[in-house]
Amino acid sequence: MVLADLGRKLNAAFSSLSRATVVDEKVLDATLKEITAALLESDVNVKLVASLRQKVKVKVKAALDGGSSDKSKEANRKNLVQKAVFDELVHLVDPGVEPYKPKKGQCNILMAVGLQGNGKTTTCTKLAVYYQKRGFKSCIVCADTFRAGAFDQTRQSATKAKVAYFGSYTETDPVVIAAQGVAKFKKERFEVIIVDTSGRHKQESELFREMVQIGEAVKPHMTILILDASIGQAAEAQSRAFKDSADFGAIIVTKMDGHAKGGGAISAVAATKTPIIFLGVGEHLHDLDRFSPQPFISKLLGLGDMQGLMEHMQDLATQNPDKQKEMAKKTRRGETKHPGPISKIASMIPGLPQELLSGSDEEGSLRMKRMIYITDSMTSTELDSDGAVFMDMSKDGKPVGLTWRVTRVAKGSGTSVREVEELLCQYRMMANMAKQAGGKNGWLQAMQKMQ
Ligand code: GDP
DSSP states (O other): OTHHHHHHHHHHHHHHHHHOSSOOHHHHHHHHHHHHHHHHHTTOOHHHHHHHHHHHHHHHHHHHHSSOOOHHHHHHHHHHHHHHHHHHHHHHHOOSOOOOOOOTTSOEEEEEEOOTTSSHHHHHHHHHHHHHHTTOOEEEEEEOOSSTTHHHHHHHHHHHHTOEEEOOSSOOOHHHHHHHHHHHHHHTTOSEEEEEEOOOOSSHHHHHHHHHHHHHHHOOSEEEEEEEGGGGGGHHHHHHHHHHHSOOSEEEEEOTTTOTTHHHHHHHHHTTTOOEEEEEOSSSTTOEEEOOHHHHHHHHTTSOOHHHHHHHHHHHHHSOHHHHHHHHHHHHTTOOSOOTHHHHHHHHSTTOOGGGGOSOHHHHHHHHHHHHHHHHTSOHHHHHSOSGGGEEEOTTSOEEEEOHHHHHHHHHHTOOHHHHHHHHHHHHHHHHHHHHTTOSSOHHHHHHHTO
8 A cells, every 4th residue: 555655654753752752842843854854755734734733832832841851751751742743644644524324224325526637437446345235235227328338337347246236328418317227226226326327428518518407317415525535635626626616515535545646635625624434445345445534644653544454354244254254265375466364454553564554455455365374373372362372471570581382383383483582462452452342252253363
């Protein structure tokens, strides 16, 4: 994921801060300089970055001014700076507006608008799959009559996704198709009806007029603007242009997997006070991540995304178990370029080393696989334990070294003692996570079940 690069840079700034013995104005300035440089490289608007810098400074200045410099105070100051930066980063991507949430048992009409090539048709299918997986009877109406082949594209992807669809090869009026499709699916008691519209016209004014007409015909509960991340901060101008003509209530930013300007697009969009509801993170049907500001920043900084992780675990549980096994086998043999759940899960786990997420998906998958080999080599007693069995304890119960178990696991898994040690280091946090998930088994076992 390209944003991992931004996350790494922000983390590097926090690491420099935590290495400092005294947190004074100079250290704060140096930290903020690193953070602002990282944000600017991600194409975040310079004014927004300056404002973030100023707000963090104001927040921590009072704390820096007063107090002695004993060790606990320094730790508090570091926490204060980190908390202030975290809050301001959340603020940067938070429009402060709650999006519409489709309701079960009723008909929810969603209309997708956006320029051609932004990923509208792909996202419509992803959305239908997303809601279908959550128990909503979902379908797609293709009301794009301008682009030749638009209906074929919808038909193919909807068939692949096993989602109902509606469109026409003969009707040329998109308003008629939209109205007919929505009426049909309403009658059939579909709960999420997604209307895909055209993204191009001979003239821009015609495109906007058509969007308004379709909107009047189908009366969407939520109009979603689909934006391509590669336009970076220009996303603000594009979304304002759409907003002036055809109001929309939510945004999906696509191609977040492929562009370094993603941070710029997200923050620019937040400035328009419209909530982002999802991020497109790949070309596949399941490459759609739910977006909410706090978990997003948390994940970006390597602090995990508990909410997302729980949702993902639930998705896995509902998927066909045979398919899951097959996919995991392929991943272990290195036969798939899309480890999907595994690589996705890695970024959501609190405390997982950032290095694990670095490099390409393949590299990340390889590291993840080594972790799986390690857990494979553990006994069920070890997997069920709180990690203490791997430690030699002093008389007063303090860990003083590693037991023979670590060497055995390293040998058995074909990895190194250091790798096993690293995994164990993360263990405590993960054990907490497993507790929150309500399971008696640890995270290590959860990972094993995915194989
Ligand atoms: P539309 O013209 O807006 O309907 O765009 P399409 O849905 O046809 O998508 C245009 C191209 O973008 C296609 O090649 C899609 O596979 C690709 N695409 C869409 N969403 C994403 C995404 O999140 N990530 C990546 N990498 N490609 C995407």
